Amino acid sequence: MATNPYRPGPGLPPSVLAGREAALQEARLAADAVASGLGTAPLVYFGLRGVGKTVLIRAIARELERNRFFPLIIEAEKGRAFSRTFTEVVGQRIDDFAALGTQVGRGAKRLLGVLPTVSFDLPNETGSISLARAKIDENPNVKSLVDSLTELNAELSRARRPLLIAVDEAQEADLATLRAVLRVVHASMGTERAILGIFAGTPTLRAHLGRAHTYAERFSFSELTMLDTEDTRRALVVPAEQYDTQFTSEALERLVNVTSGYPYFVQLYGAYSWQTHQNHIIETRDVESAIPLVEEKLDAGFYRVRLDRLSPREVAYVMALGSLGPGIHGVSEVAARLGRSVRDVSSVRNRLIEKGMLYSPLPGAIAFSVPLFERFIERHRTELERVLVTEPYDRRKSNYRLAPGAPGKSLEPTLRPARAEFKARAKRLRNETQGRIVAESAALIREARDER
Ligand SMILES: Nc1ncnc2c1ncn2[C@@H]1O[C@H](COP(=O)(O)OP(=O)(O)OP(=O)(O)O)[C@@H](O)[C@H]1O
Ligand SMILES: [Mg+2]
Numbered sequence: 001m002a003t004n005p006y007r008p009g010p011g012l013p014p015s016v017l018a019g020r021e022a023a024l025q026e027a028r029l030a031a032d033a034v035a036s037g038l039g040t041a042p043l044v045y046f047g048l049r050g051v052g053k054t055v056l057i058r059a060i061a062r063e064l065e066r067n068r069f070f071p072l073i074i075e076a077e078k079g080r081a082f083s084r085t086f087t088e089v090v091g092q093r094i095d096d097f098a099a100l101g102t103q104v105g106r107g108a109k110r111l112l113g114v115l116p117t118v119s120f121d122l123p124n125e126t127g128s129i130s131l132a133r134a135k136i137d138e139n140p141n142v143k144s145l146v147d148s149l150t151e152l153n154a155e156l157s158r159a160r161r162p163l164l165i166a167v168d169e170a171q172e173a174d175l176a177t178l179r180a181v182l183r184v185v186h187a188s189m190g191t192e193r194a195i196l197g198i199f200a201g202t203p204t205l206r207a208h209l210g211r212a213h214t215y216a217e218r219f220s221f222s223e224l225t226m227l228d229t230e231d232t233r234r235a236l237v238v239p240a241e242q243y244d245t246q247f248t249s250e251a252l253e254r255l256v257n258v259t260s261g262y263p264y265f266v267q268l269y270g271a272y273s274w275q276t277h278q279n280h281i282i283e284t285r286d287v288e289s290a291i292p293l294v295e296e297k298l299d300a301g302f303y304r305v306r307l308d309r310l311s312p313r314e315v316a317y318v319m320a321l322g323s324l325g326p327g328i329h330g331v332s333e334v335a336a337r338l339g340r341s342v343r344d345v346s347s348v349r350n351r352l353i354e355k356g357m358l359y360s361p362l363p364g365a366i367a368f369s370v371p372l373f374e375r376f377i378e379r380h381r382t383e384l385e386r387v388l389v390t391e392p393y394d395r396r397k398s399n400y401r402l403a404p405g406a407p408g409k410s411l412e413p414t415l416r417p418a419r420a421e422f423k424a425r426a427k428r429l430r431n432e433t434q435g436r437i438v439a440e441s442a443a444l445i446r447e448a449r450d451e452r
Contacts, residue, residue: 005239006271019231039189042197047224050264082173087115107152114144157193226261322377
């Protein structure tokens with residue numbers, strides 16, 4: 001069988017980048033403005049996990065590099081100083097900088113000098129070498145960083161190579177370093193050395209950039225969403241066509257439906273449906289046999305790893321949110337499902353936001369950061385409820401305590417009424433109408449749309 005033409009996985013470039021023509025066009029216009037010395041506001045792409053942010057910014061960088069831009073793509077990481085990641089990227093490109101001339105090479109080295117680096121002290125002891133770790137996670141002096149990045153940009157501009165700084169997962173970049181980068185980009189506007197800044201990340205990125213610099217108000221924000229029906233079809237059909245393979249129309253519609261147009265799911269369901277096809281035709285039976293395999297894979301990995309990081313209380317919160325159906329919901333609605341006040345559950349909600357599980361698209365509203373998480377919850381509702389019966393939402397009120405002789409830390413309810421009460425509550429939750437959206441959350445959704 002021919003090679004599988006689908007590319008499921010973080011950052012894996014799809015054979016066709018469907019539905020992103022407008023974003024690519026916007027980047028071309030921005031690049032023209034920069035190259036002609038006008039400058040432009042940085043571009044920001046935000047969206048849920050797996051929606052295609054990384055592949056989009058890499059595609060933009062590749063295209064602009066062919067038009068003389070010098071791209072620096074830096075992916076920020078949770079819990080790691082952004083300045084350190086920045087150093088690594090500049091370090092890896094040092095030969096590319098040097099190839100543009102001595103001055104550019106020197107500029108890059110100076111920049112490396114102000115960023116914290118991994119260095120080791122080698123004491124003068126014969127026979128043994130002990131390596132002491134230098135202070136690698138310190139933030140650099142912001143002023144020196146601003147000065148040397150500005151100088152490097154000036155050298156690149158003399159070599160007629162406009163700088164493109166693309167920061168992926170930018171919501172993880174520490175504010176001090178991010179602020180320095182934004183200052184340099186901002187100051188370059190309206191000069192002949194304008195820098196093109198591109199930032200990509202989860203929906204919390206907007207607020208993060210706002211905290212880093214007031215200039216962020218003027219950035220050009222675009223939300224990357226799921227692909228529409230036509231683009232989903234194209235994302236499925238074009239890769240198969242490269243191997244003279246077609247979908248039956250029924251198989252294609254089933255895939256459009258089951259993927260909901262989420263790019264990662266399009267690749268994943270496409271890849272599994274491909275595996276069983278014969279005679280250059282992908283039929284409904286190929287798709288039907290792929291569905292349980294993909295769900296199993298997603299449930300065991302993509303969704304499960306996120307769920308495993310949650311405490312039982314957090315699980316109760318995500319179950320309540322999931323029971324409200326897809327999309328954005330009011331925080332008061334979720335609290336009501338839990339039989340609590342908004343205030344009671346605010347700390348749990350904040351922890352879920354910190355863990356990257358949820359995000360708040362606007363004040364008073366909450367949603368999953370991972371696409372179709374509510375479907376995962378539905379598939380595993382019974383199992384999840386069992387976890388919660390073992391340790392219900394509010395342990396203080398339930399009088400649960402460790403049963404005498406209970407092994408390890410397992411909590412065994414010793415008070416039956418508490419369990420009965422929780423079960424009744426769980427049953428109420430199940431029975432309530434799934435798709436009901438209260439006026440408040442409907443208004444929130446409208447507002448969110450208007451804002452976009
Ligand atoms: N426009 C597109 N058309 C078809 N497939 C796409 C498109 N964009 C992304 N994909 C596919 O979706 C998957 C996820 O892409 P990518 O890693 O860029 O998403 P992401 O938004 O950066 O995710 P994360 O938030 O996890 O970093 C990859 O398998 C990629 O091939
Ligand atoms: Mg990514």
